[in-house]
Amino acid sequence: MNFLIVFFGGGIGSMIRYLFSMLLYGFTFPISTLLSNFFSCLIYGFIILYIENLEYNKEYALFFVIGVCGGLSTFSTFSYESINLIKSGYFLYALLNVLVSVLLCFSTLYFVIKKL
Numbered sequence: 001m002n003f004l005i006v007f008f009g010g011g012i013g014s015m016i017r018y019l020f021s022m023l024l025y026g027f028t029f030p031i032s033t034l035l036s037n038f039f040s041c042l043i044y045g046f047i048i049l050y051i052e053n054l055e056y057n058k059e060y061a062l063f064f065v066i067g068v069c070g071g072l073s074t075f076s077t078f079s080y081e082s083i084n085l086i087k088s089g090y091f092l093y094a095l096l097n098v099l100v101s102v103l104l105c106f107s108t109l110y111f112v113i114k115k116l
Contacts, residue, residue: 005059009067013040017072029093030081033074034101040073041105045112 085094
């Protein structure tokens with residue numbers, strides 16, 4: 001049963017990520033991947049906060065944290081897009097992508113969990 005819960009959550013997360021890529025197609029800077037990872041961290045933070053403050057529900061965590069967030073976030077695409085920016089001569093965009101992605105996602109998760 002847990003596999004199905006993760007499967008459906010992952011499908012939803014992947015569909016949201018695909019929707020971002022369709023809506024934001026054509027930018028040199030990989031904004032769709034940045035937004036996917038940002039929203040994944042935001043959802044992850046709120047779910048962790050919810051689980052810590054309320055009764056723990058394993059299925060809820062499996063669906064959202066592993067499923068939706070796992071399907072929505074994409075480190076491999078982030079890495080691939082950064083490498084392609086370097087290959088295409090967009091060194092500043094590549095550096096900006098790495099710095100903004102890491103700082104934005106880290107700080108989002110940190111501030112949500114710390115309730116700031």
